[in-house]
């Protein structure tokens with residue numbers, strides 16, 4: 001599902017998320033490991049205030065692990081708890097819980113010192129559309145289908161998913177909008193499939209993806225579409241896209257060529273890529289503000 005965001009939508013989404021926030025100890029902020037900067041909502045930090053946050057880099061099976069590790073180091077340098085997982089295959093779920101326990105250790109020790117009954121950690125997922133919120137929630141749910149049901153003071157529609165005795169997760173996530181701060185961010189969101197193709201021309205997305213690959217992952221396009229590697233730099237990219245279209249057997253159907261290239265890129269058929277590095281954005285943003 002991709003939502004077109006309007007001010008009314010944004011205000012409502014914010015309100016709904018703030019209601020959920022009241023119920024939890026920790027927020028799982030989901031971002032796409034291929035675009036950890038562009039897929040975050042910069043308003044989140046202000047929205048959650050002092051509440052602890054863990055940033056989860058989703059879809060790491062599609063991302064460039066070297067760059068993902070650079071991102072994890074970057075988060076650490078900023079004092080942000082972060083972890084990369086592959087929710088589709090269920091990898092990293094236990095590590096998320098382990099990290100949540102570390103993050104909340106002090107808070108839970110204080111509760112104990114006050115003589116409060118021990119209980120599971122309560123969490124909520126939040127992220128932009130398509131980032132993998134439902135996939136992650138389902139991963140937690142499969143472990144223990146039994147839901148805790150409604151609890152006094154909890155809105156009827158809010159259900160908790162229990163993961164053993166350790167974690168309770170709200171079964172509905174917070175949904176926040178992506179911010180199209182600039183063209184570049186918009187293109188990164190489009191190339192990974194976070195926003196509707198109709199918002200940008202297909203060939204613009206394809207050409208952006210191709211240019212990124214040629215500059216950062218040379219040889220990948222040539223290997224996939226079986227042309228001479230030197231063409232990646234010698235041929236203007238629109239012509240190269242035309243060539244790829246022909247090589248794929250679509251004659252001069254440039255749109256179809258662009259579409260297939262984008263889909264193959266998104267699905268990981270060309271390899272694993274990350275479209276931004278901490279160095280690209282270091283000066284643009286503070287992740288803690």
Ligand SMILES: Nc1nc2c(ncn2[C@@H]2O[C@H](COP(=O)(O)OP(=O)(O)OP(=O)(O)O)[C@@H](O)[C@H]2O)c(=O)[nH]1
Nearest residue numbers: 001058059060086087088129130131132133134135
């Ligand atoms: N390769 C890969 N794909 C994933 C992963 N997690 C989710 N996906 C895919 O990403 C797409 C979106 O996942 P969802 O879980 O529906 O995302 P969502 O954030 O709940 O989306 P909305 O309902 O639009 O807000 C689906 O096609 C998933 O299969 C992952 O770890 N790896």
